[in-house]
Amino acid sequence: MTERAEQREERAALAPREAREMPYLRAIPRPTPWPIITAFGVTFMFAAIVTNIFVVVVGAVFALVGVIGWFREVFPHENVEAIPVADCEIPLPPPEFAPRPKKTPRNVVPERIHPYRSGVKGAIAGAIAMAVVAAAWGVIDAGSLWLPINLLAGTVLPSIGEATEAQLKTFNATWFATSVGLHAFLSISVGMVFVVSLPMMPRRPLLAGGLIAPVIWTGIAWATLRVVNPTLEDYISWPWFLGSQVAFGLACGFVISRATMVPLQVGWSLERRMGVERTEGDES
C-alpha cells in the first residue's frame, strides 16, 4: 500500500461513521476537476471522427487521466468536506401539531354521491328502456326487429356498410353480439357519467339528466352520424332516436336518483385506497 493511500485511509478512519455510510449527513462532496477533464476527453475522442485522428489521442489521454483521478476521488473513500454547522446531522424534528380540529376550512366536492352501484343499475334500466323503444321502432316503423340491432353494430363494424337491406333485417350472430356488447359498454359508461354528474346538477336532476342531456346527445349524434355510422344514417328515424335517448335518460336518472346518497371518503392516498399502504397520520 502506498504512503498516500495510507494517509487517506487514516483520514477516512477519523471521519464519523455515519458520514461515510449515509450520504452527506455531515459532509458534502468536495469540488473536483476530474469530471470536466473526463468529459472533455470523451468529447475529443468523438470529435476525432470529424476532425483529425490525432485528436483521439489527446482525448484518450484526458479521459484516462480524468477517470483515474475520479476513481481516486471516490475510492477507497469519498472525498468530502465537513459541513460547518453544529447539529447538522440531527434532522429537524417535526412541528408540534394541535389536536385534530373538528371543523376545518377543508371541503369535499360534492359532499355526498350516489353509490357507483346505482350507476350500473341505472345503466341497466336505461339500456332496457332504450332497447325497448328501439325494438318498437324496428317492429312498428321499420319492419324488422333486427334492423336497429344490426345498425348499432355498424358503428364498429364497417362491413355492415356494404350489407343489403335484406341482410340488415335478418338475424346475424356476430352483429348481434357486437351490438349487445357495444350497447352494454356505452350504457354503463353513460351510467357512470350520470352517477358522478347528477349531484352536481343544480336542481331537478331528473329534468337535466332525463331530458336536456338526451336532447344534446341526439344533436351531437345527428351532427356526427354521417361520419361515425353512415349506414345508420341512411335508415334512422330521428323522432324515434330521440325517444330512445330520452327513455334511457329518464330510466337511468330515475334509478340513480332514487338511490340513497353516501358520504364521500376524501383525502385517502392512492395506496390507502387500494389498501396497499398505511401511512402515518392516517388514523382516521
Added chain:
Amino acid sequence: MIAIVFCIALGVAGMAAPVEASQEDANAAAAAPPVPPAPAPVRQPDGSVADLDAKLVICDPDAPPVSGAGVTSIFEPESPPSREIRELGFLVFAICIGIFVVVQGFLVLAIVRGVRSRRAAGREGEGGSAEPTQVYGSVPIEVAWTVIPTIIVFVLTMVTIRTIRDIDITSPPEDALEVIVIGHQWWWEFRYPDEAGEVVTANEMHVPVGRPIWLRLESADVIHSFWVPRLAGKMDLIPGRTNYTWFEAERAGIYLGQCAEYCGTQHAHMLIRVYADEPEAFDAWLDAQRKPGVEDPTVAEGRRVFAEYACLNCHTVDGTSDGMFGPNLTHLASRDTIGSGFIPLNRENLRAWIDDPAQLKIGCNMPSLKLDAAELDAVTDYLLTLN
C-alpha cells in the same frame, strides 16, 4: 380572448372555404359543358417559337380549381379522398372546438372567481390570515373527467378507423388509370404504362377527369412526398419501397401541389402540377406524347450540340439514350414549366436554364455545361421544337 383568436384564425380558413367551394360546385354543375379545359393538351404541331411564347401561361386564371386563395387548400377538395378528409376534419375540429370552449371557459371562470375571492379576502380584513378552503380532490369529479374524455376518444377512434379504411385501399379501384410516380432530387417523373408504348413525362401530370387514378410511388434517391391537397392526402415516395395512393379529379383544371418531405437543398422547388383533362383531351394528349418527337431539319445544329455536350447522358429524347438522371425531354415543349413547375417555359427562361441552371435553381443537380451563346441559341431552338 384566446378563444376568439383561435376561432377567427382557423375559422377564416375553415368556415369560409367550404361555402365558397359549394358555390363553385353549384356553378360548375349548372354550366357543365363549357368548363374551360386546362391549357390545351394538344399543342399546335407546327409549334413555332414565337407562337409558343405567346401561348404559354403559367396557370390559366379562368380554370376553375385554380382560383383565388385556395389553390392548394385542403378545404376545397375536388376528389373523393380529400373530400372525405375534409368532412372528417370538420368533425374533429368541431369536437376540439367544443373541448376548447369548455376548458377555456372554466379557466376564465376560475380566474374571474379566484381574483374576486382574493380581493374579497383582502378587503375583509387582516384579522384572518385564513387561506381559502383546501380541497384535496374529489373522486367522483376525477372519475368524471377521466370517463368523459375516454368516451370522446372512443368516438374519435371509431371515426378515424372508418375513414382510414375508406381511403387507404390496397388494390386499385375499378377502371383506374395507373401512373407511376418517381421522385428525384428535385423533380418528378411520371410514367404511364400502356400497351401502346409507355409515356414518360416530368413534373406535369395529365390525368382524365372522372376516372380514378392509381399512383404507384417510388423514389430514385431520397424520400419525397406526393401532395396535391385538393386531390388527396400526401403519401411518401421511399427508396427501396413502393407505396400506392389514389385520387379522382372531379373537375377539369390544374391542381397544384408540391413535395412535402424534406429532400435536400431544393425541396422548396419540387412543385407538382396535375392537369385534369376531359377524357377526350386526355386521350389526345396521351397520343401526342406517344408520337416520336418531330425531326425538324432547321434545328439540326441544336440537336448536334445536344448530343455533343453530353446532355444525352442525363436526358433522353425519344429514347436516343438511356439518360435517366434528368427529366425526359422528348416532349419538353408541350409543358408549361421547367425546373419542376416553378419556371414558366419560354425561350428566355429555357436559354437561361441551359446556360446555368443554378442561377434559377440554386444547388440543382443539373450542371452548367458552359455553352457559348450560339450553341445556347441552337439548343434552345432545338428543345422548343420538341412538342
Added chain:
Amino acid sequence: MTALPANPEAAATLRSPLSRAKVGMACLIFMESAIFSAFLVTYLYYIGKSPDGPQPLECLELGLVLVNSACLISSSFTVVISVRALARGAMGAFRFWLALTILLGIEFLVGTGYEWWGLIEDKGLTLQSNAFGTNFYSLVGLHAFHVIVGMLMLVVILVLSIFGFIRPDRDHQRVDVATWYWHFVDVVWILVFTLVYIVGRVPQGAPAS
C-alpha cells in the same frame, strides 16, 4: 401524527433502504439494455432481408461459439463464487476466482476474435459486404465492447486487491455491485446468441424451431 424520533440513528432507518450504488447500477444496466434492444431489433428486422453476399447459414458455425458461450456463462458463476469469498474475507479464494473469471472473459474475446478472423478471411464477410455483415459485426461487436468494459472493471478490482486496497468489510458491497454489470453482459450474450446463431440461422421458409 406520530412524532418522528429525533436521533439520527433512528432517522437513518427512516431513509430508503435502497442503496445509491445499487440503484445507479440498475439504471445503468437498464439504459444499456435499451441500447442493445435497438441493435437487437434491427438485427431481427434484417433477418432474411439480405439476399446478396455471404449468408448466415453458410458463415456461422456453432462449434467455436458454443465453447465461447460456455466460458462466458460459467464466468458468471465464478464471479459469484469470488464475491462470496470476499464476503467471507477469504482473499485468496476471492483473487483466484476473480482471476479465473477474467481468464474466461479473455477466452471469450480471443475466441470471438478468432471467429471473426475466420469469417473475414475465409467467408469474406465484412461490415461492408451486406446487411447481414453489417448487423452481425455491429451487434456482436457492441457486445464484445461491453465485455471489454466489464472485464476492465474486474481487472481493476483484481489489481487493487493484489495491492491490498480491497477490504472485505468495507468493499464487498461495491464489488458485488460491480459484478452486476458482468452478469448483465452475460445475459445479453444469451439474447445475442439466440438471435444470431439460432433464430438468424433458420433457413428461409423453414419454421423457427
Added chain:
Amino acid sequence: MQWAISVDHKKLALMYIGAGLCFFLVAGLEAAFMRLQLARAENDVIDPETFNQLFTMHGTTMVFLVGMPILLGFGNYLIPLMVGARDMAFPRLNAFGFWLFIFGGLLLYFSYLGADGLYGAGTAPDVGWFAYAPLTSRTFSRGNSTDYWILGIMVSGFGSMTTAINFIATILCMRCPGMTLMRMPMIGWMMLVVAFLVLVAIPILTGAQIMLLLDRTLGAHFFDPETQGSAILWQHLFWFFGHPEVYILILPAFGFVSEIMPTFSRKVLFGYPLMVAATVGIGFISLGVWAHHMFVVGLGPVLDSFFGATTFLISVPTGIKIFNWLGTMWGGRLHFTTPMLFVTGFVAMFVIGGLTGIMLATVPLTWQLSDSYFVVGHFHYVLFGGTVFGIFGAIFYWFPKATGRLLDERLGKWTFWLLFIGFTLTFMPMHVSGALGMPRRIYTYEADRGWEIWNLISSIGVPVQMAGVAIFLWNAIRALRRGPVAGDDPWDAWTLEWGTTSPPPEWNFDRIPTCTSARPLWDRKNPEDPDAYYE
C-alpha cells in the same frame, strides 16, 4: 474556475439553465432569420443551403440544447432541495453529465466554424432535426456536417443519460425522513418519469446514431436502400426516441405548473394521486405512439389505426392534468404574479397545442396536414406555449430562491404579454398556412398560393417575442445587481426548498428537514391545522 470544478447540484443547475438560455438566444436568432426569409413570397435574403441549416440547427438546438438542459437543470436544482437532501446521489457524475452536454453542444456548433480548412469540417448540418435516411447517407450528405449532428447530439445525450440515472437514484434513495413517495412534490414524480423516459428513449437514439455513424464512416448498410436496407427503420428508431422525447420536454413543465399553481391559488394541488397516476400513465403510453409521426410512409391501415388510437388515448391522462389544475385554481384566491401568469398561459396554450395534436392524430387528416405548417404550429404551441412558458414561469418563481433577489414584477408582466402576443402572432397563422397547403422546411414559396399574409403575420410576431426576451434579460441582469432582497420564502410557499435560506447554503439545509405531509411547510406554518391530518 470555482464553477468549473464544482460538483454542487445548485451550481451545476444554474450553469445548465444559463447555458440553455444562451443556446435559446442562438436558436431564436436562427428562427428569426428563417422568419425574415419567409416574410414574403419568393424572397431571397437567405439561400436554400443556409436556410436548411438554419431550421436543422434551430430544431436540434431548441430540443437538445435548450429544452432538455434547462429542464434537467431545474431538476438538478430542485430535486435535492425538494426532497430534503444535501446533494444529488452522484455529485461527480452530475458534473460529468453537465460538461458532456456543454462539450456536445459546442461540438455541434463547431460545425459552423470548422470551415473547409479545418479538416473538411465544412458547414452546419442541414438534414432536419430528425435526419431522415437516406438523406443522411454519404451519397446525399457529403462532408462532415451530418457527422457533427450525430456526434454533438450523441455526446450531449450521454450527459442526459447520466443525469437521469442521478435523478432516479436521488429520488429513490435520498428523500428526507418522512417523505414517502406519495408525499413527494409533484415535480419529483414528473422528474422521475422523465428520467425513466430518458433512460428508455435516448439510448435508442444513441444506438441509431451509432448505426448511422457506421454507415457513414465504415461503409455499413443499416439505412442503405440499395442493399435492401430500410429507410423506414431509421424513422422507427428515431421516433421511438422522438415521441418520448417530446414528453421529456413537457413533463417537467407540467411539474412547474403543479408547484406554482397551488402556491398562487393558495390551495393544495387538486387530486394528487390521480395526477401521479396520470403522469405514470403518460410515461407508459408515450412509449407506444411513435408511429404517429409516420402516418404518411404507408404503414397500412392496421398500424395506422393502432397508432392513431394510442395517440388519442394519451389525451386522457393529459386531460386529467389540465382538469386537475383547473380544479386547483377553482375556488382559490388567485395572485397573478408573473410566474402565475406564465403557468396560466401555459394551461391555455397547451390545450390549444394538445387539441391540434388530436387533429394530427386523426390519421386521414394527417395525410393532409403532416409535414405542413400546421404541424409546425402544433409543436410550437406545445413547445413554446408549453415548455418555454413553463420555463419562464419557473425562472420567475425560483429566481429569488437561487439568487436571493426578486425579479421586477412590472417588467415580468411586460415579458409575459409581449411573449404571449408575439407567440400567438407567430404561431397561430401557421395552422392556417398549413391547412392552405404550405409544406414545412421550404426556404421560399410561390406567390399565388394565398400564403403570404399568414407568413407575414408570423414574421411580424418575431420582433415582438424578441422584445419580450430582451426585457427579460434586462430584468434578470438588473435584479442580479440590485434587485430587492427576496427573503427565504417570498411567495409563502409550502415545499421544502422555501424552508432554507435564499440562496441555500452549499449543504442545502443546516439540519435535514423532516416531512409530515406533501406540504411540509404548510404543516410548519399551520400547526393548528396541518395537512398531516388529512392525507
